[in-house]
Amino acid sequence: MTAPRLRATGLRLSYDSRVVVDDVGLEVPAGHVLGVAGPNGSGKTTLLRMLSGERTPERGSVHLGDLDVTRASPRILARLLALVAQDEGVADTPLSAAEIVMLGRTPHLGPFQRAGAEDIAIVEDALRRVGALGLARRELATLSGGERQRVLIARALAQGAGTLLLDEPTNHLDIRYQHEVLGLVRDLAVGSEVAAVVVLHDLNLAARYCDTLLVLDGGRVAAYGVPDEVLVPEVIEPVYGIGTHRLDVDGVPHLAFHPAHESHGEPHEHLV
Amino acid sequence: MATTDAVRRAADPAHPAAPPVTDLLGIGARRRRFALWTGALLVLLVGSTLLGVAWGSVRLAPGVVAGVLADRAGLPVEVTWAPSSDAIVWQVRLPRVLLGIAVGAGLAVCGVALQAMVRNVLADPYLLGINSGASSGAAAAILFGFAAGLGQHALSVSAFLGAMAASALVYGIARSGGHVTAVRLLLAGVVVGYALYATTSFLIFASGSAEGARSVLFWLLGSLGLAQWGSPLVVVLVVVGATVVLLLLGSRQLDLLMIGDATARALGTSAAAARTRLLVLVSLCIGVVVAAAGSIGFVGLVVPHLARRAVGARHAYVVPVAALMGAILLVWADIVARTLLAPQEIPIGIITSLVGAPFLLILVRRLHASTTG
Numbered sequence A: 001m002t003a004p005r006l007r008a009t010g011l012r013l014s015y016d017s018r019v020v021v022d023d024v025g026l027e028v029p030a031g032h033v034l035g036v037a038g039p040n041g042s043g044k045t046t047l048l049r050m051l052s053g054e055r056t057p058e059r060g061s062v063h064l065g066d067l068d069v070t071r072a073s074p075r076i077l078a079r080l081l082a083l084v085a086q087d088e089g090v091a092d093t094p095l096s097a098a099e100i101v102m103l104g105r106t107p108h109l110g111p112f113q114r115a116g117a118e119d120i121a122i123v124e125d126a127l128r129r130v131g132a133l134g135l136a137r138r139e140l141a142t143l144s145g146g147e148r149q150r151v152l153i154a155r156a157l158a159q160g161a162g163t164l165l166l167d168e169p170t171n172h173l174d175i176r177y178q179h180e181v182l183g184l185v186r187d188l189a190v191g192s193e194v195a196a197v198v199v200l201h202d203l204n205l206a207a208r209y210c211d212t213l214l215v216l217d218g219g220r221v222a223a224y225g226v227p228d229e230v231l232v233p234e235v236i237e238p239v240y241g242i243g244t245h246r247l248d249v250d251g252v253p254h255l256a257f258h259p260a261h262e263s264h265g266e267p268h269e270h271l272v
Numbered sequence B: 001m002a003t004t005d006a007v008r009r010a011a012d013p014a015h016p017a018a019p020p021v022t023d024l025l026g027i028g029a030r031r032r033r034f035a036l037w038t039g040a041l042l043v044l045l046v047g048s049t050l051l052g053v054a055w056g057s058v059r060l061a062p063g064v065v066a067g068v069l070a071d072r073a074g075l076p077v078e079v080t081w082a083p084s085s086d087a088i089v090w091q092v093r094l095p096r097v098l099l100g101i102a103v104g105a106g107l108a109v110c111g112v113a114l115q116a117m118v119r120n121v122l123a124d125p126y127l128l129g130i131n132s133g134a135s136s137g138a139a140a141a142i143l144f145g146f147a148a149g150l151g152q153h154a155l156s157v158s159a160f161l162g163a164m165a166a167s168a169l170v171y172g173i174a175r176s177g178g179h180v181t182a183v184r185l186l187l188a189g190v191v192v193g194y195a196l197y198a199t200t201s202f203l204i205f206a207s208g209s210a211e212g213a214r215s216v217l218f219w220l221l222g223s224l225g226l227a228q229w230g231s232p233l234v235v236v237l238v239v240v241g242a243t244v245v246l247l248l249l250g251s252r253q254l255d256l257l258m259i260g261d262a263t264a265r266a267l268g269t270s271a272a273a274a275r276t277r278l279l280v281l282v283s284l285c286i287g288v289v290v291a292a293a294g295s296i297g298f299v300g301l302v303v304p305h306l307a308r309r310a311v312g313a314r315h316a317y318v319v320p321v322a323a324l325m326g327a328i329l330l331v332w333a334d335i336v337a338r339t340l341l342a343p344q345e346i347p348i349g350i351i352t353s354l355v356g357a358p359f360l361l362i363l364v365r366r367l368h369a370s371t372t373g
Helices: A044-051 A074-080 A097-108 A117-129 A145-158 A175-192 A203-209 A233-240 B002-011 B027-054 B062-072 B083-117 B130-144 B148-175 B182-207 B210-221 B231-249 B251-259 B261-266 B271-293 B299-311 B315-339 B348-372
Strands: A006-015 A018-028 A033-037 A059-064 A081-084 A163-167 A195-199 A212-217 A220-225 A243-249 A252-258
Touching (some): A006 A044, A018 A220, A033 A175, A033 A203, A044 A195, A081 A145, A081 B261, A097 A117, A097 B027, A117 A145, A175 A195, A203 A252, A212 A233, A233 A243, B027 B315, B083 B251, B083 B271, B083 B299, B083 B315, B148 B182
Parallel strands (some): A033 A212, A081 A163, A163 A195
């Protein structure tokens, strides 16, 4: 058993004295994909912000190998950890896909250093690995949602980081692209020994593409384990407040939901 | 250097070592396009400068302009022109055109920086209230003798102080309650801008001086007419030049800010710190520019868009191209301002607004189309 690439213990953070994440821990070895799920406001994005070093936890620690994330300089951290965030304003800027991916080289370049032939080769390789080399000259605004996510993942690859954090990468994508993007993350994890953490809303996608699932509820860990153990009605029904049935197809758990089910209290508003 | 390479290889063992054979990424193509635009704009700027010096209420032959400039530069040329031509070229028009170049370039690159840092293509120095602060300062100096002890610099210094105070206020409001976000900065700018606009109007009203009101109006509309050789012109040239260079050196940070705070952070740049640095730089540049030339609208809004259309969004390309475009635009706006109703001079802000307003309309329509379609 090798040491995990990314390890967090006892994380806690509050906004304006409201505790948003409390006592959350996780471990992601290289080559593994961890899915983070939970209702809206359960602390998924906040957890990701602590993992990425953007927010410093009040309690607990985040380590990348031996490196303490809360103490690392952003530049050093950016060589080890890549983030595909939700707030990416790339859609309305006329940067080309290649220029977006080239920004992934920023942590490797001096402040006033120009990108060289080696950086260009790395960017080409990253685009090729996500199957988007043909899109390199296109402006991001002209790409479909799925193509855009592939380009952003290529930027994370160009960063050369061994750990990848993705905040709801399947948002606004149609079903085919949802599978394409997560399949890509899965392939990168397995093929390139990347440790990936993916925030996901869709539990069925999580079941298919993640090795481990962490379900948050009100900022606390409701369940943490392999999808087969986590995705059971006993766990999911109280967290989401919705009736749940599980069907296994080809060994992959699938959940079907029944909003009218009333034996587990009021359904959450956003799921009605 | 060797360690950096080692880190790179360790971080990405799969990258190929060979340099690319062809321009798969289109990076070379964009670079060539940038070089082409820069070359063309430089030629245009030199031509515009000569015409800007030659044309005016008295029109001089380009040969005379070239002759005077060569003579003043210490070259051995035969003097065939009247002393009055020398005075017009050297004392009146050249400082004015140089001020126009600096002001145009300064407004344009500040617009570029602000649009990136608030991540909004409608941002410009005026939207953030910096200009209103300068105007209030100028009004206080003209109407009530604020900073009168500074003599001929009173107007400049108080306008500059007003600009700095306004941006400090905007920044303070945007900062209260945590992170400086783009939206908060914009809203704070609008609030402070309105408040200071009201202040200026009140100062004019309270002074009861018709003569003073005219002077303030002149200031509010902008003019290059105050240009002359001396330390104020040197200050503008140096500050604008330094701003362009610093923005160019920090162009990758501008790229990252434009994309988003979380991404910038994840790529090793603190967005909040970068925004603070930029706001100080922009305030300084705009304060100096407005102090020298008054309030000239739309350049900071329009030019960044033209530059991005020409060379794409990379700030390493946008900043120099916007500087050149802004400079050329202002030289021509001033030529029109001086010659259209000669010998009377139209405030240059009227010209830039007349050109800029329809442009803004087109821009808004296009933004609307792209968000609804």
